[in-house]
Amino acid sequence: MTDDLQAFYGRWATLYDRIARFPGVGTWRAAAADSLALEPGDTVVEMGCGTGANFPYLRERVGTEGRVIGIDLTVGMLAVAARRIAANDWENVHLLRADAAHPPIPGLIEDAGSNLNEVGAVDAVLASFVSGMFAEPGPVIERWCSLLAPGGRICLFDAARSTDQRALPLDLAFRAFVVASTPPTWKIRYDEPPWQPLETRVETAHDAVKRRCTTHSTDRYALGFVRLVRGTVG
């Protein structure tokens, strides 16, 4: 993740958190959490957790005896997530500042602030609106799947351009949103418009889940702008 991107997300963390919790977005977050088939006591890792907008849905499903671990690189996003954890007294929701492309698990986590000592078996991995940020998502997804024991679940959900004919009028708005959320946001002309690599990366990541998992399924929301893939590793 580039310094530019970290600075961008750090600067806009509070606004991002408001948008990330719009009511409609909550429906997708709940669907993603459901697709992980979490049981009380499970450990779920969220890659690129941002401000922790998925935490309520994950925490509700793993219960007090389970564990939610959020990994992110951006200090400002993690600060908002930490405030959410503290405000809710969630003792079993932990944050790690680390590169999700090379997650520092399984193993011992030396993080005095998080009370998190050892991360062993991981039951599920979630990543929302993150896959499109990796230049080479294929190997990243492979690493995430390798954290899971047989029967472990993974879910990605991401925004990309829609192929639904009904979405054509909204496509321009979507492109504008991608430009506004891709630093440097002031550029007028791009060698390659930012929605193109986004789309390729999202497709590559979702294909990697389908290849790696013994069972998988997909869903689309918001006229096809939001794509979800879930899978179970064999």
Ligand SMILES: C[S@@+](CC[C@H](N)C(=O)[O-])C[C@H]1O[C@@H](n2cnc3c(N)ncnc32)[C@H](O)[C@@H]1O
């Ligand atoms: C669009 S936000 C999504 C946040 C959250 N998953 C959500 O659904 O609201 C992308 C997040 O991914 C994080 N991120 C991007 N690349 C990362 C990496 N290599 N390692 C850790 N975090 C990363 C950013 O810091 C940012 O918080």
